[in-house]
Amino acid sequence: MSKALVDVLRKNYENLLERVEKACLRAGRSLEEVKILGASKGQSEEKIRVLYSLGLKLFGENYVQEAEKKIKNLADLDIDWHFIGRLQTNKAKKAVAFFSTIHSLDRLSLAEELEKRARSLNKRINVLIEVNIGHEPTKAGVFEENLEEFVKELKGFPNLNLIGLMCLPPLTDDERKTRFYFQKMRNLFERIKPLVGEGFTQLSMGTSSDFEIAIEEGATIIRIGTLLFGPRM
Ligand SMILES: *Cc1c(COP(=O)(O)O)cnc(C)c1O
Numbered sequence: 001m002s003k004a005l006v007d008v009l010r011k012n013y014e015n016l017l018e019r020v021e022k023a024c025l026r027a028g029r030s031l032e033e034v035k036i037l038g039a040s041k042g043q044s045e046e047k048i049r050v051l052y053s054l055g056l057k058l059f060g061e062n063y064v065q066e067a068e069k070k071i072k073n074l075a076d077l078d079i080d081w082h083f084i085g086r087l088q089t090n091k092a093k094k095a096v097a098f099f100s101t102i103h104s105l106d107r108l109s110l111a112e113e114l115e116k117r118a119r120s121l122n123k124r125i126n127v128l129i130e131v132n133i134g135h136e137p138t139k140a141g142v143f144e145e146n147l148e149e150f151v152k153e154l155k156g157f158p159n160l161n162l163i164g165l166m167c168l169p170p171l172t173d174d175e176r177k178t179r180f181y182f183q184k185m186r187n188l189f190e191r192i193k194p195l196v197g198e199g200f201t202q203l204s205m206g207t208s209s210d211f212e213i214a215i216e217e218g219a220t221i222i223r224i225g226t227l228l229f230g231p232r233m
Contacts, residue, residue: 001050009050012228020222023215034215037082039207039225041066042232045073051228052077060084060103060223064091071098084166084204084223086140093117101126103166103204103223106140108150111157118159126161127154128204131188133181134170141167144188151195164202164220165189169210178210182217189218 016036024031040048041062048059048070057078061067062085071081082101092113095102105111105127118125129150132141142150154162165188169181185205193200206214208227215222226232 001046001053005046006050006053008230009047009228010054012230013051013054013056016224016228019212020215023212027216029215033220035221036228037084037204037221037223038228039084039223040070040229041085041225043225043229044233045070047229048074048079049077052079056228058082058221061099062086064088064094064098068094068098089113096121096123096125099125101128101163103128103221104130104140105160106130106132106142108153111154111160115157115159124159124161126163128164128166128202129154129162131165131167131185133167133184136170139168144184147188147192148195151192161199162196163199164204165192166204168207169205175210175213179213179217182206182210182214182219186218 020034021031024034035058036056038051038056038059040059058080060082081099082103083095083099084103087095087102087104087110089110096114096117102125114125130141131147132139132143135143154160165185167185169178172178182205185203189203202220203218204221204223205219206222208224211222211224
């Protein structure tokens, strides 16, 4: 590992931890309630290794093919790999094999395929439902008005362990709008919780540009790419 790279990534990670800690303090939350996921798409294996050595153990990938290579080459590390990108149904088999958790469950046909693949691997896979909280046509995710029904449908999938909700809110410079969407997610989360029960604990929201607001509004997993790793390749 080059020392220059270690120094840069250490500084990034320490700065991030400090900001996360401050946001937790403001929100009256404990640091243990918020997990940092390193969003490593387009980032080198070397950088992942460095961040791992600094203490980061949770990483998220967006593309199955890119992830497969990285996960194999980094198999000596005890990384918890999550899938956070758009998942094509024909990639469900590999996704189930390589990841502990899928953040982007957004349709019944994908649930069916994940269930089938998980069953044949005798595995229970953690899933979060992606919510299209801004009703954006270009984005994936279930609309909030269809969420309850989708959650009920997932009851018939014993190999899918529904642990929470995920979102990517509309891009805006207006902090009030971002906060509004995160609050909506928190309210949805509280509304769905009794329908699912015990294991429904995760709210995956917040990226480099808005993670502090997300923490203040209840995020339990923040997904940080560029702020940790620097620009993507
Ligand atoms: C890339 C990505 C992130 C990280 O975004 P940054 O702005 O680099 O922090 C988070 N979530 C998802 C779903 C992503 O695709």
